[in-house]
Amino acid sequence: MGAPFAAVRGLLGSDLLTHRPDMRVIGDPFQEGASVVAAPAIRPDVAVFHATRADRFGNTLVSGALRDDVMLARAARRVVVTVEEIAEKELRPAAGGTFIPAIDVDRVVCVPRGAHPTGCGKRYAPDGDHIREYLEAAAGEGTFRAYLEKYVHGPRDHGDYLSRVGLRARRKRGRDA
Amino acid sequence: MTNAYTPEELMAVVISREVRNGETVATGLASAVPAAGCILAEQTHAPDATLIILGSRQYYPFPAGSSELHFMAQRGELDLFFLSPLQIDRAGSINLHLAGSYDEPALRLPGAYGSVLLYRVARRVILFRTEHTRRTFVEKVDFVTAAGVPPEGVAREGGPSVVVTTRALLAWDGDGKRWTLGAVQPGSTVIDIEENTGFPLVVPQPVPTTPLPTRQELRALRTRVREKLRRIYPGFAERCILPP
Numbered sequence: 001m002g003a004p005f006a007a008v009r010g011l012l013g014s015d016l017l018t019h020r021p022d023m024r025v026i027g028d029p030f031q032e033g034a035s036v037v038a039a040p041a042i043r044p045d046v047a048v049f050h051a052t053r054a055d056r057f058g059n060t061l062v063s064g065a066l067r068d069d070v071m072l073a074r075a076a077r078r079v080v081v082t083v084e085e086i087a088e089k090e091l092r093p094a095a096g097g098t099f100i101p102a103i104d105v106d107r108v109v110c111v112p113r114g115a116h117p118t119g120c121g122k123r124y125a126p127d128g129d130h131i132r133e134y135l136e137a138a139a140g141e142g143t144f145r146a147y148l149e150k151y152v153h154g155p156r157d158h159g160d161y162l163s164r165v166g167l168r169a170r171r172k173r174g175r176d177a
Numbered sequence: 178m179t180n181a182y183t184p185e186e187l188m189a190v191v192i193s194r195e196v197r198n199g200e201t202v203a204t205g206l207a208s209a210v211p212a213a214g215c216i217l218a219e220q221t222h223a224p225d226a227t228l229i230i231l232g233s234r235q236y237y238p239f240p241a242g243s244s245e246l247h248f249m250a251q252r253g254e255l256d257l258f259f260l261s262p263l264q265i266d267r268a269g270s271i272n273l274h275l276a277g278s279y280d281e282p283a284l285r286l287p288g289a290y291g292s293v294l295l296y297r298v299a300r301r302v303i304l305f306r307t308e309h310t311r312r313t314f315v316e317k318v319d320f321v322t323a324a325g326v327p328p329e330g331v332a333r334e335g336g337p338s339v340v341v342t343t344r345a346l347l348a349w350d351g352d353g354k355r356w357t358l359g360a361v362q363p364g365s366t367v368i369d370i371e372e373n374t375g376f377p378l379v380v381p382q383p384v385p386t387t388p389l390p391t392r393q394e395l396r397a398l399r400t401r402v403r404e405k406l407r408r409i410y411p412g413f414a415e416r417c418i419l420p421p
Contacts, residue, residue: 010297013324
């Protein structure tokens, strides 16, 4: 949209407003006596998200039920998309997926299984066992540090991460862009 | 088919009875019980209800994500939504944020996302909890995620309608700004409900009781609804809805 703020109905009376000084209550200039919350536009420096496929220009196809990635791509100044595979042919808007045009994407990185431990559309489901392992580890300071060491700081690369979580890196289809 | 039912089946049946034919009804994240209730309503008395179920292919019409649902509600086009707060208080306020103090919470939840807005702009909101205790029904919530009674001069469509739990159906009296005992669920009593609610309830005489789930409701729930629900909440459909 590019608007400096959004006028939001319905937030008034929430304690959220006392903890979020960036959200202000203003009068609705078009409706006598009515108030709305002015929420400033969020402009991230960088957005990173995972998609199914992208071509070498940056045209991206996202699958799955939650498709707010388009909004994220538009809001951020720089956009990095990790994908399951690089498409050989130029991608076009298609039925059954969400299309993000190359103009909104700055970098594409081929990272198969990159959404783990969450899922990626029809490609693979969330890894419930690993998410449970994370939840248990996150309950304590020491176990959480051990988790970070094993899965975040420890792995040499993405392939090493995948083998630590019990998955093998698949051969990349297509070429890296 | 057994006439016995799980607590979740009872809640789904009670919720389905609240859905009116022709309404536009939506469920959000982690909302298996109301999703079951809404599909049951569609399969029984409300065939013309429009269902919007987040996470469903069949029941999610928007191409651009959950923000579209919020925008639709802000336009005043959403009749009914469902929330499951950590706490509900005497004044109809709900807490989906945290337990304890804001700065040092004993428990921090993922956040309220659209619920702050939806509690105000959806025409009606049904609250649901399987746990009905003094921990969930409190005098004053630890954090007001959304207020039952908004400040003066705020344009609003709806707000709280009823709370559905395994013990009771509580109805919000918008004029009196208080909760009344709408119905006692099968197996529960007024004393049981009062002991487990952290604020006084208006108890009408005679006390209404929830009619038992009918065979027709249970059959629809365990066949057509369960089949559809498996594609949205597979674990819940398997565990909480009995096989036919």
